[in-house]
Amino acid sequence: MEKFYLGKTIEGLTNEEIKQALKDSLEGKSYKKVLIIPPDFTRFHSNSGFITNTYYHLLKDHAQVDILPALGTHEPMSDIEIDEMYGDIPKDRFLIHNWREDVVRVGEVPASYVKEITEGLWDKGVGMEVNRILMDESYDLILSVGQVVPHEVIGMANHAKNLFVGCGGKTTINESHMIGAVFGMERMMGKDHTPVRKVLDYALEHFLKSRPIVFVLTVTTAPKNVIKTHGVFIGNTRKVLEEAIKLSQEKNINFVHKGIKKAVVYLDPKEFKSTWLGNKSVYRTRMAIADGGELLVLGEGIVKFGEDPKIDQLIRKYGYCGRLNVLDLFKENDDLQKNMGAAAHLIHSSSDGRFKITYAVKNITLDEVRGVHFNACSYDEAVKKYDPNKLEPGFNTLEDGEEIFFIPNPALGLWIDKNRF
Known part of the structure; x- marks a missing residue:
């Protein structure tokens, strides 16, 4: 089953x-028990919240509907986040994924x-784990929703990643992330058929x-924080992923005509x-920033390093000290070997x-940030000059003549210097 829906204008698909x-x-089918697996609040602009709410109301009168946000290693959503993202779905329909405790092993690649x-x-082989709920045979439909x-x-x-990483366990998350780090991020970003994709x-x-x-896959953009859904791809084959990738490569990969000397990226504190x-x-942004350039991250909401206390501890211990240094530390330290996802993140x-x-x-001290090898x-001082409410996406020339490249949300795209690609 494959169904593709494309927006006919630059505004994308309407809610209707x-x-x-x-x-x-x-398709008019009757279901008794349905599991919806949407992303969490970190993918708010996927429009998955609206989709999840719509499915809930289409199904609730004749089926039990459970919702398992694909948290991966992220912390559980707050009630406020659930309300803002998913609307009027009752809280008792939501389940919480615990990547360290709630999984079963289903095989090994x-x-x-x-x-x-x-x-x-x-x-090495890669052990595959998923939340045990996915293997509950009482569900007659599992809707995997995401961007x-x-x-x-x-x-x-997305696609298989939503299940094996978003609802995965420590082994799968650690090993898949380390494969990506070892193979090389810049060899993979924006592409299909990467080693990690092939594993999943x-x-x-x-x-x-x-x-x-x-699978219910979206391709979205969010200029000025307004979600535009350019396509929805629904089905149980890989073709739905491939068609969504084609559209996302068109909508979410941004080529710049020259290397960026200074990128300013805003992180929504929510x-x-x-x-x-x-x-x-x-x-x-790393594929767009010029050698010797600077990335300034406006991180008003940053209060910690890791989403998980153990990972936070490891980031504080080792810091973002460079690929080769991390690989050496990985060989020598048992705590990194047991938490390969953290090692991959440092790389x-x-x-x-x-x-x-x-x-x-x-909301975190400057010394703490410097302690993990960032400047x-x-x-409050930075936004006096680089006010995210006044900057336009892309190149801006400031009053003092400085040229910067502003990105209001890094999660929604990939930026590449076309001269280096």
Whole structure:
């Protein structure tokens, strides 16, 4: 089953068009128990909240509907976030995924296959875990909802990633992230058929084939914080991912005509409370920043480094000290070997000295930020010059003649210097 719905104008699909698409996708079938797996608040601009709410109201009168936000390693959503993202769905319909406790092992992607697809850079099998709820045979429909957008670990986000990482366990998350780090983020971002994608494709085909999963994928942009849904792709095949990727590559990859000397990235405090999430500002701009340039991150809401206390502790201990240094530390330290996702994050988040990274903060101390090898400055001082409410997306020339490139939300795209690509 494959159904593709594309917006006919630059404004994208209307809410009514989306509602009709979702209604059509149910094909008049009767379900008794449905599990919806949407992203959490960190993907607010995916429009998955509206989609989840619509499905709930289409199904609730004749089926039990449970909702399991795909938290991955993120902290659980607050009641306020649930209300803002999902609307009037009762709180008792929501389940919380615990990536350390709630999972079952469903299989292993063979070492021989992993070695082949990583060009020999990783030669171990990858254990695959999912939340045990996904294996509950009483569900006769599982709706995996989410956004396809460039991603640092897998190339393009969503599809099988929503299940094996968003609802995955420690082994799967750690090993998949480390494969991505070892293979090289810049070799993968914005592309399909990366090694991590192939691992998850293999696992979906071999370990979840019998589950009644239907993917509901969006491609969105959010200029001025207003969500525009350019496409909705619904089905149980890989084709829905491939069609969404084509549209996302068109809508979410932004080529700049020259290397950026200074990028200023704003992190919405409602979405970004940790550098674990906020470092999308690093991942998504690194291919556009010129050698010797600077990335200034306006991190008003940053209060910590890791979403998880253990990972926060590891980031504070080792810091963003560069790829080669982290690889050496990984070989020597058991705590990093047991938390490969954290090691991968440290690798992804360093510029390796090619450009300067400065976090402007107000809810964490400057010394704490400097302690993890980032530069730091006061948020309140930084926004006097770089006011996100006055800057336009893209290149801006300030009153003093300084040219900067402003990005209002790094999670919604990938920026690349076309001369380096």
